[in-house]
Amino acid sequence: MINVIVTYTVKPEFVPANKANIQKFLNDFKNLDQSTFEYKVYAKEDGVTFLHYSNYINEEVQHEVLNVPSFKEFQRLRDESGLNDSHKVEFLQSII
Numbered sequence: 001m002i003n004v005i006v007t008y009t010v011k012p013e014f015v016p017a018n019k020a021n022i023q024k025f026l027n028d029f030k031n032l033d034q035s036t037f038e039y040k041v042y043a044k045e046d047g048v049t050f051l052h053y054s055n056y057i058n059e060e061v062q063h064e065v066l067n068v069p070s071f072k073e074f075q076r077l078r079d080e081s082g083l084n085d086s087h088k089v090e091f092l093q094s095i096i
Helices: 012-029 059-066 069-080
Strands: 002-009 037-043 049-056 088-092
Touching (some): 012 069, 037 059, 059 069
16 A cells, blocks of 8 residues: 655645645546545645655556546646646555
8 A cells, every 4th residue: 555645835825726636636536436445635734745655556547547637637737837846646554
């Protein structure tokens, strides 16, 4: 199992667009086999920091999910919005 947390902070004016872009790829993820991965997105209390939590049964599934065109577009637009080096990717190790 692959478990990942990604956090990043966007500019306040980009928040509505970021939320819309997130909704697009989450809708497209519904067309994939939901039993092979989990993907959740949260906004932190500051309203501009987002946390994406995902887990995948294997690298093949991770690759499939992360290469959905709307997800790639979300990443491009997010990165172009100016993240000021706030983007952080963490891999989690399961205790159980």
